[in-house]
Amino acid sequence: MGRVMLLLLLGVAVGSEVRLGTGDSRASGAVTICTCDLSPAICDLNCCCDPDCESGDPASVFSFCLPGSVSVRSQVCLYGWLLFRSNSPYPTALIPASPPRTPELFCVLPVDPSLNYFVAPQTVDATNFSKLADKWRAFSFSPLSSPVPTFPDFYKADDPVLAVSRSGTVGVLIQPAPVGAQNLCSDSNPARFLRSSNTSCQREIRNLSDSCLADPWLSARHYYQNISVFRVPKDVINGTALKVELTGPVPDSPTLQGGRCHNVVSQVVYTVLYNGTQGITNVSVRFALVNASGARLQQEFEVNYQASSRDRTRTPCDLQNVSQGVPGVTPASPGERQTYYFQITGSVSAPASGLRRSGNPGYLAGLPVLADTGSLSAPSLQGDGSCSRRPVQFGVNALSGCSIRGELAETCESLRTRAYNVLLGEPWPRQLGAFGNGSTLRIPIIYENCTDQAVGDCKTGCLLPVFLRTQILWAEVGLLSNPQAQIQGARFRFSCRVVSCLDVTVLRSQASFTDITRRGPPPRSHPGITAREPLDFFYPFRTSGSAPACAGPGPVFALLVLTVMLFV
Incomplete structure (x- = not known):
């Protein structure tokens, strides 16, 4: 080892062309596990190790390579002609000459990555599941004691604008934004201080006759009535807030006439006046109304910030009559410059769904957990109150649910089956994929069901499953330099109670993920020099x-x- 070190130093001293830690392409090897290859038979973007990419050098085609798709080796290289003999205890390699006239390279790997690995996870079954789950403490949705929140003295740029409802609930001023492939409106996007922006999204109208009068987001009153904005955040403590003012006449409420819903909101424009660190001084809102008869409605939401020291008068832009020559569009009445009427037609088609991995081979956080029935799913509540399904995402602890109601002539067995189908989906999953690439390795699900009590009827009450706790144990396996997440065990535990069939029963589902990774012994230390x-x-x-x-x-x-x- 001493001679090797001496020759390394000699190479630096006398060889001006010798490169230590060279980045020569000859010193890189192939990637054995391509973690970014998620689409079978399709070249994944920026995945430089994807065998489906026909390019001989993907790095020259893509703008960058995803982490893990190129080999990264920590090694020290010098020209091979400088060495006569090597007695290094570390792995070495001779890199051939490329191009031909360049000398070959002698490389030493001071760190052997094969020494850094994860210990093989324990076998998980029904006998030791509870012991492992208690040792590594799973996620819980139980409320924890939280400190009293503090509020700053003034807003900073991009802070959510705080608001309060008539009931006294403190929240934020909402600026709906599009989400998903169909650009449906999400009412969880806050308006942010000093960020003037415009968003556009679609509302889905399932039943026009019912939604016209029942859905609050179709009415203008929903966006200003009983909403007050805090001048500065610290005003939350004393409850002082500014009421949102209405610019112009009070808009009419939605009405259903001749199969069309009149006076539906299509545009909301908030104007916020502010005075530096003194905070918000005034908030006003104006609307544009339309007549709608289609299954979808396009809405626009705009938030503008203006300094209160400027001229507060603002001339609204005249709305261009873009409806000329367009069938199904009714122009606005004379004199109503802020109001125009049109009809929404057509629909947005969902993107074609194709086969996609949830990791390769290990799971990636946020991607669906694979099961023998497809993707593992959980119940979710739709806007109209009906039950739907949403995928269970790996590593994401979540709580969701929906409600069901029985019929008087329904039996307990039928209602119990319907409750299980809502919690588990149809068909019921029996196995989970150990890896996210759809390998044949499967993990059986441990079911802990309720006591079988299917007798009875809806008059006396039925024992129904009302809560499903899905607990998944996983561990990282393989090398520390390229860990792969693997599911080791899964348990579905039900909680039941007696309910009346005619009552609305809320069914809830909780998914939690517990990491039971065990690391191997530390790598060997560097040998001493004799x-x-x-x-x-x-x-x-x-x-x-x-x-x-x-x-x-x-x-x-x-x-x-x-x-x-x-x-x-």
């Missing part, structure tokens, strides 16, 4: 490698004998 004396004056009476420097008095004794002989 110091040896070089060949010296006393050769051949003493060899350089016969003993350490402090082995005995041999050199001292020889020097004394030589001195005596000279003087005699």
